Amino acid sequence: MIEVQQITKRYGQHTALDRISFSVAKGEVLAFLGPNGAGKTTTMRILTCFMPATEGIARVAGFDCADQPMEVKRRIGYLPETPPVYQELTVTEYLQFVGRLRGLSGKVLTASIQREIERLGLGTVQRRLIGNLSRGYRQRVGLAQALLHDPPILILDEPTVGLDPKQIIEIRELIKNLAGTHSVILSTHILPEATAVCQRVVIISGGRIVAEDTPEQLSARLRQSEKISLILKAPAADTHSRLKAVSGVQNVFTSGDSGTFLLECELGRDVREEVARVAVTSGWGLLELKAISMTLEDVFLQLTRHEEGLGPDTATASVESTGQPV
Amino acid sequence: MTPVQAIIAKELRSYFVSPVVYVVGAVFLLIVGLLAYLYLVFAGAQAIQLMQVQGSAQLNLNDLVFRNLFASMRFILLIILPILTMRLFAEERKLRTFEFLLTSPIGINEIVAGKFMSVFLVFLSLLGLTGLMPLMLALFSDFDWYPVLTGYLGLVLLGALFLSVGVLASALTENQIVAAFVSIGLLLVLWLLSGLGALLGDTVLGQAVSYLSFMEHYDHLVRGLVDTKDLVYFLSSLALMLFLSHRVVDSARWK
Numbered sequence: 001m002i003e004v005q006q007i008t009k010r011y012g013q014h015t016a017l018d019r020i021s022f023s024v025a026k027g028e029v030l031a032f033l034g035p036n037g038a039g040k041t042t043t044m045r046i047l048t049c050f051m052p053a054t055e056g057i058a059r060v061a062g063f064d065c066a067d068q069p070m071e072v073k074r075r076i077g078y079l080p081e082t083p084p085v086y087q088e089l090t091v092t093e094y095l096q097f098v099g100r101l102r103g104l105s106g107k108v109l110t111a112s113i114q115r116e117i118e119r120l121g122l123g124t125v126q127r128r129l130i131g132n133l134s135r136g137y138r139q140r141v142g143l144a145q146a147l148l149h150d151p152p153i154l155i156l157d158e159p160t161v162g163l164d165p166k167q168i169i170e171i172r173e174l175i176k177n178l179a180g181t182h183s184v185i186l187s188t189h190i191l192p193e194a195t196a197v198c199q200r201v202v203i204i205s206g207g208r209i210v211a212e213d214t215p216e217q218l219s220a221r222l223r224q225s226e227k228i229s230l231i232l233k234a235p236a237a238d239t240h241s242r243l244k245a246v247s248g249v250q251n252v253f254t255s256g257d258s259g260t261f262l263l264e265c266e267l268g269r270d271v272r273e274e275v276a277r278v279a280v281t282s283g284w285g286l287l288e289l290k291a292i293s294m295t296l297e298d299v300f301l302q303l304t305r306h307e308e309g310l311g312p313d314t315a316t317a318s319v320e321s322t323g324q325p326v
Numbered sequence: 327m328t329p330v331q332a333i334i335a336k337e338l339r340s341y342f343v344s345p346v347v348y349v350v351g352a353v354f355l356l357i358v359g360l361l362a363y364l365y366l367v368f369a370g371a372q373a374i375q376l377m378q379v380q381g382s383a384q385l386n387l388n389d390l391v392f393r394n395l396f397a398s399m400r401f402i403l404l405i406i407l408p409i410l411t412m413r414l415f416a417e418e419r420k421l422r423t424f425e426f427l428l429t430s431p432i433g434i435n436e437i438v439a440g441k442f443m444s445v446f447l448v449f450l451s452l453l454g455l456t457g458l459m460p461l462m463l464a465l466f467s468d469f470d471w472y473p474v475l476t477g478y479l480g481l482v483l484l485g486a487l488f489l490s491v492g493v494l495a496s497a498l499t500e501n502q503i504v505a506a507f508v509s510i511g512l513l514l515v516l517w518l519l520s521g522l523g524a525l526l527g528d529t530v531l532g533q534a535v536s537y538l539s540f541m542e543h544y545d546h547l548v549r550g551l552v553d554t555k556d557l558v559y560f561l562s563s564l565a566l567m568l569f570l571s572h573r574v575v576d577s578a579r580w581k
Binding site for chain 1: 327329331332333335336339340343344421422423425426428429430431432433579580
């Protein structure tokens with residue numbers, strides 16, 4: 001449904017996007033992850049035909065964003081970073097205006113408005129001025145706007161910002177339900193969100209795609225070994241060597257003398273059962289045993305940190321200034 | 327409802343929800359009313375003088391009241407119309423709804439047309455209210471309606487030109503105050519071009535510069551002279567301003 005080939009966007013001297021390529025299949029939900037100023041919003045603005053790319057081709061539903069913007073715009077529901085609401089209109093009036101701009105009218109318009117008001121829980125505020133609504137409600141009105149004409153493609157720039165935890169879960173459920181029938185691109189800072197709702201994650205940093213995969217595979221790819229954390233109540237003197245003797249364990253680290261051990265094991269082998277048996281039979285007093293898996297947070301930091309000058313490889317990495325508000 | 331109609335309806339709603347139209351409208355009507363009263367009293371005083379000298383007086387309301395009033399209204403419109411137009415695009419950019427408008431499946435020409443039409447309708451309704459004044463005068467006196475009507479035609483055309491300059495200025499910035507001042511400045515320059523034209527005298531350049539100003543075109547209409555040349559001036563400059571607004575809105579996305 002969405003096809004991006006070698007898109008470059010320059011603002012004067014500053015390169016916001018550097019030869020980005022990716023695609024989204026029908027019914028797929030794709031998350032855009034990246035630090036501030038990485039180029040997420042710029043990519044979305046190009047896809048929604050708000051601004052043209054300097055180079056490259058962007059195609060949405062088979063239409064070129066540069067040549068047939070009207071066809072593209074008709075098929076996209078877009079929620080920008082700031083919900084695009086008019087404060088002096090009521091929720092219903094606003095949705096009526098939006099619907100008319102998109103060519104809805106009569107019964108279809110009324111039914112669409114009713115559907116979105118119910119779907120996003122706006123029933124109690126539908127007659128109130130948007131200017132008097134809280135941030136969370138405005139965000140939901142913004143989402144209602146994007147969904148109103150039931151577009152096959154949704155582009156959501158940080159859809160859960162400003163919502164309370166309960167609403168966040170509701171919106172994630174909503175996006176999950178849209179998957180399958182709609183293609184969705186969403187950008188987010190919140191990594192568990194990407195894991196929760198998306199089939200695929202694109203990590204973008206400094207205008208380049210640094211990784212693209214499913215959330216699980218991304219963390220697996222960057223994991224060199226399985227790690228297990230172990231806390232014992234009464235470790236003995238030979239605990240270290242006996243743990244190392246367990247088959248599959250490659251390395252054992254102790255942190256201080258508090259009885260906390262970190263075991264590094266061969267990739268793809270689960271040694272927890274064996275470790276537990278050894279600990280119990282030796283009477284070390286097993287308090288805790290758990291596998292440490294790399295979260296998307298770790299992956300994200302590992303992939304993007306050199307851009308921010310935090311990692312050890314700062315000297316070799318090209319640190320670009322990302323002062324452009326993107 | 328077409329997209330243009332939807333934009334007009336939405337803009338009208340925004341105008342009448344905010345206090346701006348009421349305040350601007352009240353000030354406009356108050357000043358026009360006061361001026362009309364002053365010119366009438368002045369005309370009355372002149373009539374009394376003439377009566378004393380000649381024993382009888384034929385008051386010419388067209389010359390003494392309407393021409394003066396139409397001349398003064400140029401200046402009131404120059405101050406007031408930029409206040410009405412300043413929010414049209416500047417506010418959209420400030421509140422980030424600009425991106426929403428431009429990613430909606432409507433053309434930029436429809437956006438510009440809708441916004442212009444909405445403020446033009448507000449202006450027409452305000453101007454319509456001043457029509458009470460000649461109607462009331464007609465009850466108590468006798469004057470020639472023809473130059474009054476062409477004067478109103480002149481006001482409508484002049485207002486449309488001012489509004490289109492205001493739309494252009496509003497598209498240039500996200501600050502409403504800046505938009506208002508830019509349009510007042512542009513209009514004053516257009517105004518003063520007639521002075522520059524007079525200075526250059528009856529040369530080709532002088533005539534060309536004078537032609538660029540709205541002053542002589544408007545004066546013709548106020549004097550009851552409907553000339554195609556003047557109509558062409560107003561309509562083509564209106565089209566040019568709206569076209570420039572279109573280009574400015576379009577180019578705003580490139581930044």
